[in-house]
Amino acid sequence: MEIASKYDPRAIEEKWYQFWLEKKLFHSEPDNRVPYTVVIPPPNVTGVLHMGHMLNNTIQDVLVRRARMQGKNACWVPGTDHASISTEAKVVKMLAERGINKRDLTRDEYLKYAWEWKEKYGGIILKQLRKLGASCDWDRTSFTMDDIRYESVIRVFVDLYNKGLIYRGVRMVNWDPQALTAVSDEEVIYKESHGKLFYLRYYVEGEDRYIVVATTRPETIMGDTAVCVHPEDERYSWLKGKRVVVPGVGRVVPIIMDEYVDREFGTGALKITPAHDINDYNLGMKYNLESIDIFNDNGTLNEHGGKYAGMDRFACRKQIVKDLEEAGLIEKIEDYTNKVGHSERTDAVIEPKLSAQWFLKMEGLAKKALEVVEDDTIRFHPAKFKNTYRHWLENIKDWCISRQLWWGHRIPAWYLEVNGRVETIVALDEEAAKKIAMEKYNYCGTLRQDEDVLDTWFSSWLWPISLFDGIRNPDNDEIKYYYPTADLITAPDIIFFWVARMIMAGEEYRHDVPFHNVYFTGIVRDKLGRKMSKSLGNSPDPIELIEKYGADGVRMGMLLTAPAGNDLPFDESICEQGRNFSNKLWNALRLVSGWQIGDEQQSQENAVAVQWMEQRMAQVLEDVERDFDQYRLSEALMTTYKLAWDDFCSWYLEMVKPAHGTPIDRETYEATLSIFTRLMLMLHPFMPFVTEEIWHTLQSLKVEKLNAGQSAKSSDKTDSPSSISVTDFLAQNYSIMNQHMPTSVFYDQRMLDEFDTAREVIAGVRNLRNSRGLSPKEVLEVSYIAGDRRFSIDRFAGIIRKLGNVSEIHAVAEKPSNAISFMIGTTECFVPMSQNVNREAELEKLQADLKYAEGFLQSVLKKLSNEKFVNGAPAAVIEKERNKQRDAETKIAALKAQIEALQ
RNA sequence: GGGAGUAUAGCUCAGCUGGUUCAGAGCGCCUGCCUUACAAGCAGGAGGUCACUGGUUCGAUCCCUGUUACUCCCACCA
Numbered sequence A: 001m002e003i004a005s006k007y008d009p010r011a012i013e014e015k016w017y018q019f020w021l022e023k024k025l026f027h028s029e030p031d032n033r034v035p036y037t038v039v040i041p042p043p044n045v046t047g048v049l050h051m052g053h054m055l056n057n058t059i060q061d062v063l064v065r066r067a068r069m070q071g072k073n074a075c076w077v078p079g080t081d082h083a084s085i086s087t088e089a090k091v092v093k094m095l096a097e098r099g100i101n102k103r104d105l106t107r108d109e110y111l112k113y114a115w116e117w118k119e120k121y122g123g124i125i126l127k128q129l130r131k132l133g134a135s136c137d138w139d140r141t142s143f144t145m146d147d148i149r150y151e152s153v154i155r156v157f158v159d160l161y162n163k164g165l166i167y168r169g170v171r172m173v174n175w176d177p178q179a180l181t182a183v184s185d186e187e188v189i190y191k192e193s194h195g196k197l198f199y200l201r202y203y204v205e206g207e208d209r210y211i212v213v214a215t216t217r218p219e220t221i222m223g224d225t226a227v228c229v230h231p232e233d234e235r236y237s238w239l240k241g242k243r244v245v246v247p248g249v250g251r252v253v254p255i256i257m258d259e260y261v262d263r264e265f266g267t268g269a270l271k272i273t274p275a276h277d278i279n280d281y282n283l284g285m286k287y288n289l290e291s292i293d294i295f296n297d298n299g300t301l302n303e304h305g306g307k308y309a310g311m312d313r314f315a316c317r318k319q320i321v322k323d324l325e326e327a328g329l330i331e332k333i334e335d336y337t338n339k340v341g342h343s344e345r346t347d348a349v350i351e352p353k354l355s356a357q358w359f360l361k362m363e364g365l366a367k368k369a370l371e372v373v374e375d376d377t378i379r380f381h382p383a384k385f386k387n388t389y390r391h392w393l394e395n396i397k398d399w400c401i402s403r404q405l406w407w408g409h410r411i412p413a414w415y416l417e418v419n420g421r422v423e424t425i426v427a428l429d430e431e432a433a434k435k436i437a438m439e440k441y442n443y444c445g446t447l448r449q450d451e452d453v454l455d456t457w458f459s460s461w462l463w464p465i466s467l468f469d470g471i472r473n474p475d476n477d478e479i480k481y482y483y484p485t486a487d488l489i490t491a492p493d494i495i496f497f498w499v500a501r502m503i504m505a506g507e508e509y510r511h512d513v514p515f516h517n518v519y520f521t522g523i524v525r526d527k528l529g530r531k532m533s534k535s536l537g538n539s540p541d542p543i544e545l546i547e548k549y550g551a552d553g554v555r556m557g558m559l560l561t562a563p564a565g566n567d568l569p570f571d572e573s574i575c576e577q578g579r580n581f582s583n584k585l586w587n588a589l590r591l592v593s594g595w596q597i598g599d600e601q602q603s604q605e606n607a608v609a610v611q612w613m614e615q616r617m618a619q620v621l622e623d624v625e626r627d628f629d630q631y632r633l634s635e636a637l638m639t640t641y642k643l644a645w646d647d648f649c650s651w652y653l654e655m656v657k658p659a660h661g662t663p664i665d666r667e668t669y670e671a672t673l674s675i676f677t678r679l680m681l682m683l684h685p686f687m688p689f690v691t692e693e694i695w696h697t698l699q700s701l702k703v704e705k706l707n708a709g710q711s712a713k714s715s716d717k718t719d720s721p722s723s724i725s726v727t728d729f730l731a732q733n734y735s736i737m738n739q740h741m742p743t744s745v746f747y748d749q750r751m752l753d754e755f756d757t758a759r760e761v762i763a764g765v766r767n768l769r770n771s772r773g774l775s776p777k778e779v780l781e782v783s784y785i786a787g788d789r790r791f792s793i794d795r796f797a798g799i800i801r802k803l804g805n806v807s808e809i810h811a812v813a814e815k816p817s818n819a820i821s822f823m824i825g826t827t828e829c830f831v832p833m834s835q836n837v838n839r840e841a842e843l844e845k846l847q848a849d850l851k852y853a854e855g856f857l858q859s860v861l862k863k864l865s866n867e868k869f870v871n872g873a874p875a876a877v878i879e880k881e882r883n884k885q886r887d888a889e890t891k892i893a894a895l896k897a898q899i900e901a902l903q
Numbered sequence B: 001g002g003g004a005g006u007a008u009a010g011c012u013c014a015g016c017u018g019g020u021u022c023a024g025a026g027c028g029c030c031u032g033c034c035u036u037a038c039a040a041g042c043a044g045g046a047g048g049u050c051a052c053u054g055g056u057u058c059g060a061u062c063c064c065u066g067u068u069a070c071u072c073c074c075a076c077c078a
Helices: A009-022 A051-069 A084-097 A107-121 A124-132 A147-162 A218-223 A234-239 A278-287 A303-308 A313-326 A363-374 A385-394 A430-441 A477-482 A492-510 A542-560 A573-594 A604-629 A633-656 A666-683 A688-708 A726-731 A749-772 A794-804 A839-865 A867-872 A875-902
Strands: A035-039 A073-077 A166-176 A181-183 A188-204 A210-215 A226-229 A243-245 A252-257 A269-272 A330-343 A351-360 A379-381 A413-418 A421-426 A485-490 A515-520 A780-785 A806-812 A819-824 A827-832
Touching (some): A009 A124, A009 A688, A035 A051, A051 A124, A051 A485, A051 A542, A124 A542, A147 A166, A147 A492, A166 A330, A181 A351, A188 A218, A210 A218, A210 A226, A210 A269, A218 A303, A269 A278, A278 A351, A303 A313, A313 A330, A363 A385, A379 A385, A385 A492, A421 A430, A542 A573, A542 A633, A542 A688, A573 A633, A604 A666, A604 A794, A633 A794, A749 A827, A794 A806, A819 A839, A839 A867
Parallel strands (some): A780 A806
Antiparallel strands (some): A035 A485, A166 A351, A188 A210, A188 A243, A188 A330, A226 A269, A413 A421, A819 A827
């Protein structure tokens, strides 16, 4: 069989992904197996794959593929999110490029464009996920605004309204003047910004005296309706009951006194603009102040802005400062740094604004959601996010769920004028609303539906339920089988937006948690530690990376440096390690596939090699299982990586590798194929493509080589039947994907320890060659002084001979003359030299060793002579120290003897 | 302003809550090798007062006090 010496992922990855799709190996239907469900965090429908998605979806795929191989019914449901604000922004931009203004369109016309856009660009990201190898059940691909999901959202809204949890009210909300919509508190990002603090003079009505007020937003003075000072502030007690003139505006406003004011800040006087600041609003309510809204929705000043009407808020700020300065109404201007709220989606500066919005009461929902995390019904990995979660839920405020957009789930509320009053009717659709109107008011005129849509997260919080139609049909077989899901893999920045709210929805609509484990990934950063983002342009294109290193290589690179919750400083070079590893496996396959089977019996060396490799594999399986239990994927991968590269390739294959041109015995060959096969199974969740390819070749080798001769020992149960032809085999559904993951079994620790000793001997010989400039080809002899029971290498003697290129290894009574020595533990090993050894160099080395050993002995003796230690420490610990002492003394004696012999 | 977390080799991180997994891994680095599976490789090697400071203890990378540095989250100080 001819195999290229370099692994080329491209064609292979394409081939197998198609194969998996054709055979529907990702598809899941409820059956009698244990379900393992994962729902994808739905990416924006118009988004493209970035490094964060790569990391997140790689982790999901690893868990899903592993679960599938563990015999569970794995179901990974993909889908996309309609992402109301950001999609709307993109559509509006697209329309603008075509010369169309959104405002000139009707709602229906606009939505037609939006859907066209969605159909055209939507789901690109899902196509990209296939390149990564994601084993999603594509037949289940969903969209937060498809029919089922849309109806689910509407039903939930109606239900929560009827339960009294949803209400409409006029509140101060975070207004995005660019997107022209309200956004929730969580969608406001506070950024440090360098601005100015302006000290303005407010003259007392009819007097020459004035009070100075500091503000960062002088343009809002048009909305001032009071000035507030602290009631106990003696500096301002004279102002009690007075009124002051708003500078430049001329309006006379009262002085009010409230303890809210911080006397230390600025001048201790605060201007009150109830329409444009949440605190001012609260004070306005308290003191019954007038509220003057001076802004239009787009952030320009309205008719209350007087001569500034029509100006943008920031331009107005500059102008008004100039004007006030000229009028002598500015005391001073200082540099000032504060936090300014920006819209998460549009980055526009948020304007606090009074408006009528819909809210969801959070208190009851939050209580239940907190409980299930506190009592570990849902586990967070890493657990530190419990703190963040708790803090948020304990301080939660009602959720503003309405958005002034068209792209989204339109709020199912209708307004009806009855006897001069506007009544609100919430219903599933207009027909139902009419019916209610007739029942309630015995009248139904024109119903006007609310123009707003719901916050995107109001649909995603239902995702684990609505994906299985559990809102509309709560008793259907799918929701009963797949819910609760197993693991949620997501980024910590949406713990409030999404994770917490899904937990709430789960409790409300299934009386059960939506998932059992939440794995928080880190944030992918560049080498400089900056978050990777499109705007910075510091993110590599994932698809290009895959083309360069192969999907397996990229997956492995990302996983190796991504422990749960830790940020991932991404550097393209880590993908190289993954690519190299694929290549390593590939070449191991080349080696094994080239071996010819002979008729000889299995040698003792080969039998031991196989035995050892089996023990080692069992040991690693145990470690890996523990790592997965703790969601330590990086560790699990690294451990398996070392098993494959070091133990299997560097040690095992070298042990059993036949001399050039000679065959290998059948038994060892079969064992090698079996071990190799299981190795591929272990690696498959991490590197699906290369393992599938190698696995198939290994199956072919079994058929071709082992069946060619007479029957061999029956193959192990993780392998496919070897009695069919390769073509038949491939024609069937066989894939590594539906093989069973090997599980850990009992292993012989003693054998592993003995091998470690043997390995040290081999390394000792190799080191000796290296440092003395001896060729690896030169055959050496090794002897040792027996005595220490721990030095037990008989089983591996043949392997030492082979891998150390040693003619003989045997015990001797005393040191041979003219030999170089090295120590393994307390055992002296010797390699006789043909030419004279460099006595000086040897002495120097021995003396250094001696000095170290004596120092070590001293520290042990010091401990043992400490009465408190001997009395206080457990017997086992003391015994260990005594052993250390004995070993050190033995070693020192040996070293001294050697030094003496050399002198 | 409040809260949380981190600090171990040049880099990225382990170290299961005090004693033979105790100073580790991978990558990088250095030396020697094209040994017919692999130079995307093989063999060997060097690198660390476990941030600093006190304390608890017979014994501290591990527990406690403080200090410093960085990171994240929350919050309406104009």
